[in-house]
Amino acid sequence: MNNKTIAIIAVIIIAIAGIGIYAYSASNSPDKSKIRIATTTSLEDTGLLKEVEAAYEKKYPGVDVQIVSGGTGIAIQYGERGDVDLLLVHDKAREEKFIKDGFGTNRTQFAYNYFWIVGPQNDPAGIKGLNATAAFKKIMEEGQINSAQVKFVSRGDDSGTHSREKKIWNSTGANYTNIKNSSSWYIESGKGMGDTLILANEKNAYTITDSGTFLAFSKDSKIQLVPLITTGKDLLNIYTAIPVNPQKYGKTNVEGAQSFVDFLMSPEGQQIVGNYGKEKYGQSLFTPIVSNPVPA
Amino acid sequence: MSEIIGAIQQAIYLILTLDPEVIEITIKSLYISLSATIMASLIAVPLGGIIYYHDFFGKRSLINLIQTLYSLPTVIVGLLIFLLISQSGPFGSFHLLFTPTGMIIGQTVLILPIIMGFTITALTGVSGQIKELAISLGANTTQTIYTIIKEAKYAIMGTVILGFGRAISEVGVAMMIGGNIRGFTRVFTTTISLETSKGNLELSLALGMILLAIALIINLMLNFVQGKE
Numbered sequence: 001m002n003n004k005t006i007a008i009i010a011v012i013i014i015a016i017a018g019i020g021i022y023a024y025s026a027s028n029s030p031d032k033s034k035i036r037i038a039t040t041t042s043l044e045d046t047g048l049l050k051e052v053e054a055a056y057e058k059k060y061p062g063v064d065v066q067i068v069s070g071g072t073g074i075a076i077q078y079g080e081r082g083d084v085d086l087l088l089v090h091d092k093a094r095e096e097k098f099i100k101d102g103f104g105t106n107r108t109q110f111a112y113n114y115f116w117i118v119g120p121q122n123d124p125a126g127i128k129g130l131n132a133t134a135a136f137k138k139i140m141e142e143g144q145i146n147s148a149q150v151k152f153v154s155r156g157d158d159s160g161t162h163s164r165e166k167k168i169w170n171s172t173g174a175n176y177t178n179i180k181n182s183s184s185w186y187i188e189s190g191k192g193m194g195d196t197l198i199l200a201n202e203k204n205a206y207t208i209t210d211s212g213t214f215l216a217f218s219k220d221s222k223i224q225l226v227p228l229i230t231t232g233k234d235l236l237n238i239y240t241a242i243p244v245n246p247q248k249y250g251k252t253n254v255e256g257a258q259s260f261v262d263f264l265m266s267p268e269g270q271q272i273v274g275n276y277g278k279e280k281y282g283q284s285l286f287t288p289i290v291s292n293p294v295p296a
Numbered sequence: 297m298s299e300i301i302g303a304i305q306q307a308i309y310l311i312l313t314l315d316p317e318v319i320e321i322t323i324k325s326l327y328i329s330l331s332a333t334i335m336a337s338l339i340a341v342p343l344g345g346i347i348y349y350h351d352f353f354g355k356r357s358l359i360n361l362i363q364t365l366y367s368l369p370t371v372i373v374g375l376l377i378f379l380l381i382s383q384s385g386p387f388g389s390f391h392l393l394f395t396p397t398g399m400i401i402g403q404t405v406l407i408l409p410i411i412m413g414f415t416i417t418a419l420t421g422v423s424g425q426i427k428e429l430a431i432s433l434g435a436n437t438t439q440t441i442y443t444i445i446k447e448a449k450y451a452i453m454g455t456v457i458l459g460f461g462r463a464i465s466e467v468g469v470a471m472m473i474g475g476n477i478r479g480f481t482r483v484f485t486t487t488i489s490l491e492t493s494k495g496n497l498e499l500s501l502a503l504g505m506i507l508l509a510i511a512l513i514i515n516l517m518l519n520f521v522q523g524k525e
Contacts (some may be wrong), residue, residue: 012334013334013338036394041493045493045494050478064480066394066475066477066480067477067478068394068475068476068477069476081382081383081384081385082382082383082384082388083382083383083393083394191493192493194493194494194495195492195493197495198495217495220495222495223495249383249384251383251389251391
């Protein structure tokens with residue numbers, strides 16, 4: 001190695017060390033300029049959150065909204081470990097437990113839509129017109145008889161959607177663990193909503209999905225599945241915002257989290273939620289909750 | 297088939313129009329993976345030299361261990377680093393989770409064994425006579441190790457490229473430590489994973505092609521440097 005090479009390497013090392021130290025000191029300062037949000041895949045995959053983020057950052061320049069998406073399961077895990085400031089999730093039972101355990105301050109419902117049971121156009125199990133519980137029961141019965149025709153794809157990833165699926169299976173009187181283990185008609189994708197829809201489409205299977213992701217996917221003809229059951233109280237899907245409790249983790253940007261929640265609930269934020277998707281999909285993907293109370 | 301053609305068209309389009317998001321992702325990916333490669337090399341090459349030079353009890357087992365760690369799944373590295381730097385982990389106060397710096401640490405840990413192991417292998421390829429010659433000419437340990445490393449520099453350069461390749465193409469650490477935050481920790485592999493889950497297969501494939509093109513350019517540059525010497 002001659003001196004020139006050594007000099008070049010030295011410059012590179014110093015430059016990288018410098019950037020590293022800068023990045024380190026920047027991330028270590030008490031940070032009111034950064035709001036870290038953990039969210040479910042449906043809010044990210046539909047593109048709604050990107051729009052809300054843009055509007056928020058426009059209103060509050062200098063604040064950087066950072067969004068980490070995963071299923072509700074991992075989002076809550078991030079919250080419990082104090083790695084984010086705010087959760088945007090949709091799983092009532094786990095949200096309430098999260099708050100009861102002292103990790104979150106309060107739940108604010110900001111939007112809702114419905115879970116849809118979707119499947120192949122010819123509806124081999126004949127579930128159209130039934131309610132969610134009866135439909136699941138029918139899929140199970142038909143699937144056990146004829147697993148070549150009737151299949152069900154589950155996310156199996158502890159997301160909010162998966163939680164709801166389990167709840168509906170349990171309401172049929174069947175044991176979820178048995179369903180999960182016994183059968184060739186029951187397929188677990190272990191992935192996010194988008195991938196699960198693609199898998200269900202590939203297998204000509206039924207699945208349960210949030211309506212937002214489904215509309216976003218079927219619009220571009222990525223999937224040929226059709227919605228079969230789209231209403232009913234047991235399919236109501238409410239999205240909530242929960243700031244992480246600053247008493248648990250002192251470094252939490254609680255003001256930032258609250259200000260983002262306030263923005264979501266403001267007329268401006270609610271309008272973005274309510275209008276999102278109208279242009280592209282011909283209907284809104286989410287119903288803003290302030291002006292449209294949740295149907296009883 | 298039409299998807300692949302569409303992807304090629306889209307890749308060319310994204311490159312030619314200098315799509316700002318693609319540029320940003322490219323710079324971020326290169327910054328993180330190159331930093332990790334340099335850090336890992338600075339640690340692993342000298343350490344590899346020291347391990348090669350000395351004979352000590354358990355040397356064979358140590359090398360076996362290092363080689364076993366080549367197969368360390370990237371998600372396991374991601375998970376371990378996550379537990380360490382998460383807010384409720386021992387290094388939580390440094391706030392490294394969901395930052396590029398955290399990703400650099402993760403990738404450094406991931407490729408450290410690879411660079412160390414292959415360095416030892418490369419040095420073993422250098423004739424033992426060089427070691428003896430250096431010592432007989434009065435070189436001390438450090439000088440001798442330096443001389444041997446210099447002798448094997450092409451093989452070591454190849455090792456470093458291998459480490460870089462593993463760093464820039466992995467998704468486990470990038471996803472778990474980085475969190476795939478748009479404009480902050482989003483890199484090639486996490487974008488590809490996200491776009492695939494959104495069903496944008498052509499865009500994913502196009503990004504993969506751009507990644508490969510960058511790897512090709514880096515290799516050509518290194519070949520050029522090697523040819524000049």
